[in-house]
Amino acid sequence: MWRRRTRSADRTDSTDSTDSVVETRRGRHWSPAQFVSLIVGAAAIVLGIVALAKTGIHGDSLRTPHREVWSFDHTPLLAVIEIGFGVLLVLASVSAGASRAFMALLGALAVAFGVLILADAWPARMHRWFGVHDRNGWLFVITGGVVLVAGLVLPTFTRPETRVVRERRDDGRVRDERVTNAPA
Numbered sequence: 001m002w003r004r005r006t007r008s009a010d011r012t013d014s015t016d017s018t019d020s021v022v023e024t025r026r027g028r029h030w031s032p033a034q035f036v037s038l039i040v041g042a043a044a045i046v047l048g049i050v051a052l053a054k055t056g057i058h059g060d061s062l063r064t065p066h067r068e069v070w071s072f073d074h075t076p077l078l079a080v081i082e083i084g085f086g087v088l089l090v091l092a093s094v095s096a097g098a099s100r101a102f103m104a105l106l107g108a109l110a111v112a113f114g115v116l117i118l119a120d121a122w123p124a125r126m127h128r129w130f131g132v133h134d135r136n137g138w139l140f141v142i143t144g145g146v147v148l149v150a151g152l153v154l155p156t157f158t159r160p161e162t163r164v165v166r167e168r169r170d171d172g173r174v175r176d177e178r179v180t181n182a183p184a
Contacts, residue, residue, distance in 0.1 A: 077129060
């Protein structure tokens, strides 16, 4: 997507009749986990925005009203949490390195929240604050599990760094030399 190039043109000697240009292309890292994070994050943002549009934000309380959105019960607080979860997942999909651990953490938190809902831990409080039922619990367990597995299992692929040394001589001949995994 973005290419960082370093160019330097140096004459090595005043008597030397060649110019050399060194172009370095940095290696790129990517992972299929980035696509999983992007898709799940975008879906969470859309669900949260639709839920927030149906419930609205009320100044006195974020726990009322309770509305059903695509057969999942919501409160404004749960909608805001889903939007935040989706934004964090989209941000985690930007790079392939350390963001996979962050994806796994977000997935584990979603699974834990879903298990709390399914286990009926604090059912009155969970329903009053978030408006959740078993369907919501299963949604959080499944999406959190997918994100957790993607963050832990899917590999990261690397394109190696390459350096191109281009020498131009006074007689007009050009010589290119490509070096892979060369130090900068």
